[in-house]
Amino acid sequence: MMQTIFFVFAAVAVGAAINVLVQKHVMYSALSLILMLTAVSVLFILLRADFLAVIQVIIYAGAIMVLFVFVIMLLNLPQDEDGADRLWWLKFLGIPLGLFFLFLVIATLWNVESSVDTRAGISGSAGAIGHSLFTDFLLPFEATSLLILIALMGAVVFAKKDL
Amino acid sequence: MIPVGWYLILGAVLFLIGALGFFIKRNMIALLLSIEIMLNAVNLTFVAFSAQHAQISGQVFVFFVLVVAASEAAVGLALVIAIFRNRESLNVDRSNLLKW
Numbered sequence: 212m213m214q215t216i217f218f219v220f221a222a223v224a225v226g227a228a229i230n231v232l233v234q235k236h237v238m239y240s241a242l243s244l245i246l247m248l249t250a251v252s253v254l255f256i257l258l259r260a261d262f263l264a265v266i267q268v269i270i271y272a273g274a275i276m277v278l279f280v281f282v283i284m285l286l287n288l289p290q291d292e293d294g295a296d297r298l299w300w301l302k303f304l305g306i307p308l309g310l311f312f313l314f315l316v317i318a319t320l321w322n323v324e325s326s327v328d329t330r331a332g333i334s335g336s337a338g339a340i341g342h343s344l345f346t347d348f349l350l351p352f353e354a355t356s357l358l359i360l361i362a363l364m365g366a367v368v369f370a371k372k373d374l
Numbered sequence: 375m376i377p378v379g380w381y382l383i384l385g386a387v388l389f390l391i392g393a394l395g396f397f398i399k400r401n402m403i404a405l406l407l408s409i410e411i412m413l414n415a416v417n418l419t420f421v422a423f424s425a426q427h428a429q430i431s432g433q434v435f436v437f438f439v440l441v442v443a444a445s446e447a448a449v450g451l452a453l454v455i456a457i458f459r460n461r462e463s464l465n466v467d468r469s470n471l472l473k474w
Contacts (some may be wrong), residue, residue, distance in 0.1 A: 217376050221384050228391040237403045244407050258425045275447045282451045286458050307398045315387040335433045343430045355441045362445030369452035
């Protein structure tokens with residue numbers, strides 16, 4: 212049962228990710244990416260990372276992708292100019308190199324001890340993550356707030372017409 | 375029961391797709407979308423290892439990756455708007471003012 216769910220949603224994730232690359236218009240790519248994020252959140256639930264599954268849907272699919280879609284619709288993009296570039300041969304070089312990279316990664320992963328039961332792990336509830344966040348990871352957490360503040364100011368500075 | 379290795383291989387495949395997209399696509403927004411795919415692949419790997427070792431730290435790291443992804447999207451899209459306003463194009467090959 213669990214394996215069936217895993218395979219279905221893994222296939223959905225990979226298919227949607229490929230669809231992101233295949234689509235000509237960026238809008239369809241963004242919508243396809245939302246599908247991929249949702250499929251990955253189901254995999255998070257299978258790994259008992261409930262809190263992450265929820266914030267994956269709320270923050271990633273809900274907030275970040277809305278930002279993307281908003282910008283895409285704001286800019287009124289011209290048609291995709293993918294074919295007109297100088298570096299067209301990179302596609303034919305890139306795909307074999309990418310497959311080689313995949314081979315290297317899978318050859319490494321083959322040695323990972325994978326027999327361990329993933330269901331016996333911890334449950335990633337909001338309480339557990341919050342406790343770890345405010346004890347062991349307090350300094351990175353505070354640094355995160357600074358990062359968000361800087362990103363906020365940077366976005367305003369870049370997007371403003373004349374400052 | 376699902377072995378951890380399956381999650382890792384799925385993460386590797388998703389990362390590969392994201393990296394391929396980053397090299398193939400020329401549209402700036404499509405590049406940002408490819409980065410999001412790669413970040414998600416890494417998140418999946420983090421959570422899989424977190425489940426394998428029964429430690430919550432991996433999931434906390436996913437939280438940090440999420441924050442960085444949000445800031446990256448905000449700043450990146452602001453840059454996209456600024457470039458589109460000046461160039462009327464989002465092709466990364468056209469933005470070569472600093473290229474030697």
